[in-house]
Each structure stands twice: as C-alpha cells, then as structure tokens.
Amino acid sequence: MTWEGASCICINEGKLLMVLQGKPEEDKLWSFPSGGREADESLEECCVREVWEETGYKVAIKKKLHKKEGVSFGIQYKVQYFLAEIESGSPVIQDPDGLIYDIKWVSLEELDQLSLSFPEDREFLISMLSKTEEII
Template sequence: MRVNCVGAVVFDAADRLLLIKRGRPPGVGLWSIPGGRVETGETDETAVRREVFEETGLRVHEVGRLAGAVDRPGPGGVTYVIRDYLASVSPGTPVAGDDAADVRWCDRAELARLPITEGLLETLTDWGVLPGRADGAR
C-alpha cells in the first residue's frame, strides 16, 4: 500500500532549517523536517500548512516549489510516498506539538551532529536545499 505524505523544508532568516524530533514511529527520537500524511481530500499545499502548524505551532506563509520526492518503506509493507516542498513561515517561536517531541532551528553544522532520519541529509544534499549553501540559492 502506498501512503501519500508531504514535508516542509523551512528556513529562518539566519538560514537555519526547521526540524522536529519525532515522538512516534517511524523514526521515534530522530530529527526530521515537519510533515506527515496527506488526509483524504487535502491538496499537498493544505497538508503542508496543517502538518507544519500541528507539529511546530508556526503558520506557513507560503508553500513554494517541490524540493523533491522520495519513497520510504514503512511497517507492514507500506510505502510512504513523500513530497517535500520549500515553505516559509510567519514569524514566531516554534513549539512542539502533535507527534513532535521537540522542535528547533538547526544550522548545517548542527544538522551533521544530530541523530536524523535515515537518508535525510543525503536527500537534502542531492536536492540542493541544505542550510548554509555557499551560493545562497535553493
């Protein structure tokens, strides 16, 4: 079974990436970008806005371009089809909620030291959307 999911690649003014610490499986205790399942009848944009708000308390100002998509295996033969979008949020302090155990802004050096979900660093690198890019582009 394939399950549609979305994620949000969000940066603050200091070019730090918004991360949540997963509070539930899969990947409990690991850091990842905010996101989750697309609910019946939702567009990807609506799902990105909802997931970011539920997990961080921040309101998405704009859902931008698709950064990329990946398939990840889940329990019981499920495949998570994850589409990650660049997004910007309105100013505010993130607060962990829903299935997020913690939330933080993270620079490139911190990202390399945190226990993150499998493949996240490589995927963000391949898509050219890591924080602290020398050319400033995304």
C-alpha cells in the same frame, strides 16, 4: 495501498526547522515537519497543516523540491518535499498525535551531529542548507 504525505523544508537565517519526534516507546529522533495527507487535502495543504501542528508556525509554500518513493515496513509510500517560508507564529507543539517533543532551528554544523528519523535525507538537507541563497 500507498501512503502519501508531505515534508517541509523551512530555512530561516541559515538554519533548518526541525522537530524531535517518536512514539513513546521509541528513541526520539530529529526530522523536518512532515506527515500523512488527510481526506481530501492537497499535498500542499498537508504540508502547511503538519508544520502548524508540529511547530506552531504558519508557512507559505514556495516550491516543490522533490518526491521520495519507496517501501518501508512493507508499506508503499510517496512523500513530496516542499520549500516553505514562515509567515507567522511562534514555536509551540500542538501535535494531536503526541509524537513531537521539541522544536529547534538547526545550523549546518548541528545537522551533521543529529540522529535523524530519515538518515537517508542527511545529504539532501546538507545540500539545502549549503545553498540557501540559491533556492530561496
């Protein structure tokens, strides 16, 4: 069985949308809005839903960025990363899983200091923030 999900890279005024997340018993770490695909939804729909649930923002998908595949805790996974832009909304946590604790727009300098849920993504995120004008 393969777990499939989507991640959202949303940059506004040179800052990246991030959420502080974790299970109650875990250390809380920073990540971009993301989560698993439900039932018959597309990965794009999953991305839009996850951003809404975790941050209160409605986004529009601009393009696919890349796919990450691997094995974590013995589970095969595939995650599609999308670039999106804010259409409306304001920061409010409405995560049905209760795993989100904060929402923050992070600068390049701040990103380097954050403890990330997926530290392997740090270089990718830095490159996205460094070339914002080129990707949008």
